[in-house]
Amino acid sequence: MVRSTVLFLLIAVATSASAKGWSTPAGGRSTSGGPEVLFTFDDGPNPTTTPKVLDILAKHQIKAVFFMVGEMVDTQNKKVPPIIARILRDGHVIANHTMTHQDLCRVKTIEAAIADIDDGRAAIEKVAAVQMVWFRAPFGVRCDRLDGLLAERGIEHFHWDLDPQEWKHNDKTKTVNYVTGSLARSSARNVLLLHDIKPVTVAALPEILAWIDGENAKRTKANQKPIRILQAPELAIEQLPTGLVAFARDAIERLRGLRGDLASVLP
Numbered sequence: 001m002v003r004s005t006v007l008f009l010l011i012a013v014a015t016s017a018s019a020k021g022w023s024t025p026a027g028g029r030s031t032s033g034g035p036e037v038l039f040t041f042d043d044g045p046n047p048t049t050t051p052k053v054l055d056i057l058a059k060h061q062i063k064a065v066f067f068m069v070g071e072m073v074d075t076q077n078k079k080v081p082p083i084i085a086r087i088l089r090d091g092h093v094i095a096n097h098t099m100t101h102q103d104l105c106r107v108k109t110i111e112a113a114i115a116d117i118d119d120g121r122a123a124i125e126k127v128a129a130v131q132m133v134w135f136r137a138p139f140g141v142r143c144d145r146l147d148g149l150l151a152e153r154g155i156e157h158f159h160w161d162l163d164p165q166e167w168k169h170n171d172k173t174k175t176v177n178y179v180t181g182s183l184a185r186s187s188a189r190n191v192l193l194l195h196d197i198k199p200v201t202v203a204a205l206p207e208i209l210a211w212i213d214g215e216n217a218k219r220t221k222a223n224q225k226p227i228r229i230l231q232a233p234e235l236a237i238e239q240l241p242t243g244l245v246a247f248a249r250d251a252i253e254r255l256r257g258l259r260g261d262l263a264s265v266l267p
């Protein structure tokens, strides 16, 4: 009896935990048919470490997603606005990670949760001058209240598949081994969670990318699918509703036509 009660409780806990989680794969299915990885960086920007992450990404021509914290953007530090301008210039995507990085399922009032989502968005949009499309809750929490708030705002949560937890253990080798080991075994699309405010992330990133280069050279020789690095803007376009993509394509065609018409009547 005791045993069955314990078993029941374990099942109940496991079921309720998975019911609160976000569905994976977080970025949809692989379109290359092989392993894919999207780099995402949370909690920044940081005036010291974020530019180093940007240098590494630029060297490898990788476009990532930066889930920023409003407080880190809305600061007196004069180095921050040029970093945000560079992130956009380099072709990365900026997204909202709340104003003060609280657990939105545990903050006492719904007003506090609302303020953290909306103020974060406003603070980042004010400096970046681009609209936030993606949102990620601090700690990746999920609850009915947050589901409701996101639905009201037409926002979908952008979760992750791979979390090396480098922010917690600060161990470069552990971080590299987790990411490379996961990618070596994967044939799916992986959204990788990293933190551009952490020196350990800056140290691990070149090793992860060097491993991908080496692994892909081996795979190409063996006629295997390489690990594809997914570029953030590509994913943004992929996630647009099909109708909107068609609309945008038609609009561009119409503009081209208009240009042609104007050219024919102008001297």
Ligand SMILES: [Zn+2]
Pocket (backbone or CB within 6 Å): 042, 043, 097, 101, 137, 138, 139
């Ligand atoms: Zn975070």
